[in-house]
Amino acid sequence: MSATPDYFPRRSVLYLPASNARAIEKARGLQADAIIIDLEDSVAPDAKDAARDAAVAAVVEGGFAAREVAIRANGLDTQWGEEDMAAIARSGVDAALVPKVSTPDDISRYDAALANASDGMQLWAMIETCRAVANLDALAAMAESTRLSAWVLGLNDLAKEMRAQATPERTAFQPILSLAVCAARAHGVTIIDGVCNEFRDLDLFKAEAEQGALFGFDGKSLIHPAQIEVCNEVFSPSADDLVWAEAVVAAFALPENAGKGVIQVEGRMAELLHLEQSRRTLAMANLKD
Numbered sequence: 001m002s003a004t005p006d007y008f009p010r011r012s013v014l015y016l017p018a019s020n021a022r023a024i025e026k027a028r029g030l031q032a033d034a035i036i037i038d039l040e041d042s043v044a045p046d047a048k049d050a051a052r053d054a055a056v057a058a059v060v061e062g063g064f065a066a067r068e069v070a071i072r073a074n075g076l077d078t079q080w081g082e083e084d085m086a087a088i089a090r091s092g093v094d095a096a097l098v099p100k101v102s103t104p105d106d107i108s109r110y111d112a113a114l115a116n117a118s119d120g121m122q123l124w125a126m127i128e129t130c131r132a133v134a135n136l137d138a139l140a141a142m143a144e145s146t147r148l149s150a151w152v153l154g155l156n157d158l159a160k161e162m163r164a165q166a167t168p169e170r171t172a173f174q175p176i177l178s179l180a181v182c183a184a185r186a187h188g189v190t191i192i193d194g195v196c197n198e199f200r201d202l203d204l205f206k207a208e209a210e211q212g213a214l215f216g217f218d219g220k221s222l223i224h225p226a227q228i229e230v231c232n233e234v235f236s237p238s239a240d241d242l243v244w245a246e247a248v249v250a251a252f253a254l255p256e257n258a259g260k261g262v263i264q265v266e267g268r269m270a271e272l273l274h275l276e277q278s279r280r281t282l283a284m285a286n287l288k289d
Contacts, residue, residue: 008033008068009033009219009235009284010033010068010150010190010192010218010219011033011218011219011220011231011232011234011235011236012031012032012033012034012219012220012227012228012231012232012235013033013036013152013192013219013220013221013222014027014030014032014034014035014036014221014222014223014225014227014228015036015038015042015072015195015221015222016036016037016038017038017042017043017051018037018038018042018043018051018052018054018055018058019042019043019044019047019050019051019054021058024037024054024058026225027064027225028063028064028065030225030228031228031229031232032067032222032225032228033068033219033232034067034068034069034219035064035067035068035069035070036069036070036071036072036097036152036221037055037058037069037070037071037093038071038072039051039052039055039071039072039073039074039080039084040072040073040074040075048074049080049083052080052083052084052087053087055071055087055091056087056088056090056091059091059092059093060091060092068094068095069093069094069095070093070094070095070096070097070122070124071088071091071093071095071096071097072096072097072098072099072126073085073088073096073097073098073099074099075098075099075100076098076109076110076113082113085113085114086113088117088121089113089114089115089116089121090116090117092118092121093121094120094121094122095121095122095123095124095149095150096110096114096117096121096122096123096124097124097125097126097152098110098123098124098125099126099128099154100126100128100129100132100154100157101125101126101127101129101132101139102129102131102132102135103131103135104135104138104139104141104142106125107123107139107142107146107148108142110123110125111123111142111146111147111148114147117147122147122148122149122150123146123148123149124148124149124150124151124152125139125148125150125151125152126151126152126153126154126157127139127151127152127153127154127158127180128153128154128155128156128157128158128161129157129158129161130158130161130162133158133176133179133180136179136180136182136183137183137186137187139151139183140183140184140186140187140189141187143187143188143189144187148189149189149190150189150190150191150192151180151184151189151191151192152192152194152221153177153180153191153192153193153194153221154194155170155173155194155195156194156195156197158173158176159172159173166197168204168207168208169211170208170211174215177193177212177215177217178215181215181216181217185216190218191216191217191218192217192218192219192220192221193208193209193212193215193217193219193220193221194220194221195220195221195222195223196208196209196220196222196223196227197223199222199223199224199226199227200226202227202230205227205230205231206230208220209230209231209234209235210234212234213234213235217235218235219231219235220234220235236284236285237281237285241281242281242282242285244265244278245277245278245279245281245282246278246282247265247266248265248270248274248275248278249275249278249279249282251263251265251270252270252272252275
């Protein structure tokens with residue numbers, strides 16, 4: 001698998017059941033930024049072993065172009081978890097996505113299970129339990145000593161555990177969305193918003209994706225290919241964003257602005273943090289396709 005660039009786009013992250021060979025084949029031609037081949041929720045218990053073999057075979061076959069591919073394992077506390085993690089470690093996939101992480105010790109256990117994997121394999125973690133919400137900063141800090149590089153929110157499981165109602169506005173989860181983004185940003189962890197269950201209503205999906213972008217998420221996890229185009233649009237820089245980013249980068253590159261921390265760009269103040277944001281915006285635009 002290819003190494004992950006500093007600004008690899010993760011706008012759209014599509015779940016696919018490992019047991020659905022046709023969906024995996026189709027995904028090779030889709031415009032999702034990342035693919036998650038799922039061994040957990042979408043696979044029946046009696047199909048777990050076959051799904052594991054199919055997931056590894058799909059990764060070995062390749063054909064996913066530059067997009068990242070992850071395999072979501074069953075938890076280590078299940079009868080399939082250890083074999084899942086061992087197979088993922090051998091597969092050469094870009095990332096292992098692990099479910100129901102609640103404590104730093106959970107991260108350590110999954111990281112240890114990838115001890116024999118290639119150096120470039122990442123660990124992605126599902127944030128979907130009440131205990132995880134209570135430990136967000138400590139969980140994100142594990143990125144400094146393990147393979148942890150990304151979080152994927154699992155609001156369906158969290159809603160069940162909280163006994164909360166999942167409304168279109170996601171009212172019950174809004175404080176958690178903000179806290180999760182803050183913790184992830186504090187430790188350099190990519191953060192992907194949870195799925196929208198209603199894939200037939202693209203207006204509803206777009207509103208939820210826009211809410212995620214407003215909160216600062218890097219992208220959104222998806223359950224249907226129909227959601228990809230809208231998701232990529234929502235999480236991509238706008239034309240105005242690109243114009244401003246180009247102006248900021250060009251202004252800071254002028255000899256008279258060398259070494260300055262604050263300058264004026266088109267009548268607006270721009271600091272070094274805006275330069276960093278602008279470089280990221282342009283990098284995202286260059287990589288998104």
